[in-house]
Amino acid sequence: MSTNQDQEGANYQYKIESLIQPIRDDLMSGAAEQALRAITLYQALTAMVKDDSLDEAKETLIVASKALVDCQPAMAPLFQLANQVLLASDQANDVPSLIDKVDQALTAFEKRLCDSASKIADLAYDLIEPGGLVFAYSFSSTVVSCLLNARARGRYFRVVTTEARPSMEGRKLASRLAAGNIEVIYTFDNAMGLVLGNCCAAFMGCDCIASPGVVNKVGSWALAIACRELNVPLYAFSGTEKFVSDERMFEFEKHERPGNEVWDAAPKGVAVLNHQFDLVPFNLVSGLVSEDGILGESDVQKYASRIDVHEALRI
Amino acid sequence: MSTNQDQEGANYQYKIESLIQPIRDDLMSGAAEQALRAITLYQALTAMVKDDSLDEAKETLIVASKALVDCQPAMAPLFQLANQVLLASDQANDVPSLIDKVDQALTAFEKRLCDSASKIADLAYDLIEPGGLVFAYSFSSTVVSCLLNARARGRYFRVVTTEARPSMEGRKLASRLAAGNIEVIYTFDNAMGLVLGNCCAAFMGCDCIASPGVVNKVGSWALAIACRELNVPLYAFSGTEKFVSDERMFEFEKHERPGNEVWDAAPKGVAVLNHQFDLVPFNLVSGLVSEDGILGESDVQKYASRIDVHEALRI
Numbered sequence: 293m294s295t296n297q298d299q300e301g302a303n304y305q306y307k308i309e310s311l312i313q314p315i316r317d318d319l320m321s322g323a324a325e326q327a328l329r330a331i332t333l334y335q336a337l338t339a340m341v342k343d344d345s346l347d348e349a350k351e352t353l354i355v356a357s358k359a360l361v362d363c364q365p366a367m368a369p370l371f372q373l374a375n376q377v378l379l380a381s382d383q384a385n386d387v388p389s390l391i392d393k394v395d396q397a398l399t400a401f402e403k404r405l406c407d408s409a410s411k412i413a414d415l416a417y418d419l420i421e422p423g424g425l426v427f428a429y430s431f432s433s434t435v436v437s438c439l440l441n442a443r444a445r446g447r448y449f450r451v452v453t454t455e456a457r458p459s460m461e462g463r464k465l466a467s468r469l470a471a472g473n474i475e476v477i478y479t480f481d482n483a484m485g486l487v488l489g490n491c492c493a494a495f496m497g498c499d500c501i502a503s504p505g506v507v508n509k510v511g512s513w514a515l516a517i518a519c520r521e522l523n524v525p526l527y528a529f530s531g532t533e534k535f536v537s538d539e540r541m542f543e544f545e546k547h548e549r550p551g552n553e554v555w556d557a558a559p560k561g562v563a564v565l566n567h568q569f570d571l572v573p574f575n576l577v578s579g580l581v582s583e584d585g586i587l588g589e590s591d592v593q594k595y596a597s598r599i600d601v602h603e604a605l606r607i
Numbered sequence: 608m609s610t611n612q613d614q615e616g617a618n619y620q621y622k623i624e625s626l627i628q629p630i631r632d633d634l635m636s637g638a639a640e641q642a643l644r645a646i647t648l649y650q651a652l653t654a655m656v657k658d659d660s661l662d663e664a665k666e667t668l669i670v671a672s673k674a675l676v677d678c679q680p681a682m683a684p685l686f687q688l689a690n691q692v693l694l695a696s697d698q699a700n701d702v703p704s705l706i707d708k709v710d711q712a713l714t715a716f717e718k719r720l721c722d723s724a725s726k727i728a729d730l731a732y733d734l735i736e737p738g739g740l741v742f743a744y745s746f747s748s749t750v751v752s753c754l755l756n757a758r759a760r761g762r763y764f765r766v767v768t769t770e771a772r773p774s775m776e777g778r779k780l781a782s783r784l785a786a787g788n789i790e791v792i793y794t795f796d797n798a799m800g801l802v803l804g805n806c807c808a809a810f811m812g813c814d815c816i817a818s819p820g821v822v823n824k825v826g827s828w829a830l831a832i833a834c835r836e837l838n839v840p841l842y843a844f845s846g847t848e849k850f851v852s853d854e855r856m857f858e859f860e861k862h863e864r865p866g867n868e869v870w871d872a873a874p875k876g877v878a879v880l881n882h883q884f885d886l887v888p889f890n891l892v893s894g895l896v897s898e899d900g901i902l903g904e905s906d907v908q909k910y911a912s913r914i915d916v917h918e919a920l921r922i
Contacts, residue, residue, distance in 0.1 A: 570801065
């Protein structure tokens with residue numbers, strides 16, 4: 293490699309890093325918002341590589357895609373988007389066709405995200421009993437949109453939620469819903485059993501889906517067994533952009549944060565665990581509310597087995 | 608009543624209130640600790656009434672007993688102690704014999720508490736697998752004594768516990784055990800499902816027992832269904848001084864604290880619930896570890912039906 297190429301490589305790396313940094317630093321936005329931002333990132337990349345050789349251009353996309361997936365390892369749509377982009381780029385035999393294929397993949401992904409939200413909101417509307425009480429767990433922008441949409445369409449209902457320790461996403465959920473004119477009952481996570489029995493349904497978001505089940509905020513498993521015990525149907529809300537390969541799902545499951553976020557002054561001899569996710573097996577979920585309808589266990593297996601992962605993104 | 612008597616009545620009321628205040632304000636101690644403190648309260652009362660008439664002395668005991676039971680309506684041994692004291696005082700025909708009868712009742716109650724603790728500790732020792740992991744929920748002085756005792760007798764094991772929101776009794780438990788040389792793993796309540804599956808047994812204290820089941824810190828019901836799901840035996844630890852009448856148990860169940868202890872800045876439109884107790888039906892409990900052995904559901908029904916409640920303490 294010449295000095296010029298070295299220089300150019302370093303320059304690319306710097307550009308990729310500066311495009312990814314804002315996505316890495318944002319700990320508040322949901323996966324859908326982050327995916328829309330990542331689409332802009334790929335648009336910038338295709339503009340960058342237009343004078344490179346096909347191999348160089350593909351390599352740039354691979355480096356950027358790996359960095360994107362690693363920067364937020366728990367955001368399934370980033371993985372799906374990166375995977376779609378790389379699979380599309382493999383079909384190109386020159387740079388203009390690569391740019392074209394990637395562009396098509398980005399457009400299709402963006403359309404899918406947007407259509408998905410409104411389709412899911414329609415399905416959710418019918419799951420909310422008029423005058424009923426709905427349990428919603430943790431913060432999911434999909435669940436929040438569905439509830440606000442149903443209220444805006446004139447359905448009256450109340451929502452019960454719990455804190456969702458340790459990050460207290462339940463407070464964000466309660467505040468958003470209350471601001472949207474939905475009455476909220478709020479309690480702590482271990483009091484779930486006291487309120488759930490009065491609910492007509494329980495809703496949760498979803499961080500990723502694979503054949504073993506749905507991965508979501510820790511506490512979802514406890515919610516699921518409580519729902520089964522009390523005969524409350526539990527729905528996971530998610531577009532199909534959250535399907536990942538099984539090996540990728542196990543990466544999610546391992547995801548841990550610092551113990552001091554749970555207890556900042558734990559005495560010597562006390563090890564603090566701060567796992568982020570629970571795996572809820574499909575047999576505990578009444579349905580996956582997606583843009584393709586309310587999916588049952590057998591449908592989900594079909595989607596899960598259909599995932600073709602680009603070799604650069606295999607673990 | 609003369610001004611002097613008024614003065615004296617107000618004075619008594621003030622003294623009773625000042626004796627009860629520390630028991631009311633203590634949200635961290637277990638029921639056994641509180642019962643020992645209440646024994647001291649009755650000793651102070653008997654010293655106070657020694658120059659009064661029998662009726663006045665009895666009336667003082669009744670007023671104090673009702674106040675004691677009301678100040679921590681969820682502490683069964685306080686109810687049992689107050690009940691034993693009042694039943695004993697009814698047998699007296701002068702003040703010295705009243706003081707004597709009450710004293711005997713206090714001594715018997717204290718002995719029962721202490722004997723009970725060592726008997727329960729022996730039974731607990733055999734429930735802890737050498738090298739195993741034990742789940743312990745919330746703070747129970749009975750459970751803590753049993754675990755420290757087993758460690759002191761040379762059994763090596765580790766304990767997992769959770770926060771026990773909103774009062775965080777789990778931190779007190781973890782700190783005590785760590786100070787007693789027991790390794791502790793600590794996490795938040797909704798992560799229970801992630802750690803419970805590795806445990807050989809789960810232990811919980813108990814606030815009261817009646818025929819419908821065991822009442823304990825909220826979250827116990829969720830623990831119980833998680834234990835059943837994961838095939839972990841769940842033991843409630845309690846001396847028989849925690850049996851109460853069924854009507855008294857329903858008072859426990861209703862017990863609620865201010866919502867701002869859960870969320871001090873809840874926005875308009877969000878109602879915060881802060882219930883203290885869960886009822887765990889006996890069919891979800893593997894056994895009640897008591898001074899009379901490990902009791903099963905049918906044994907418990909016998910104890911529950913045997914309770915004689917003083918008329919001043921009926922609801």
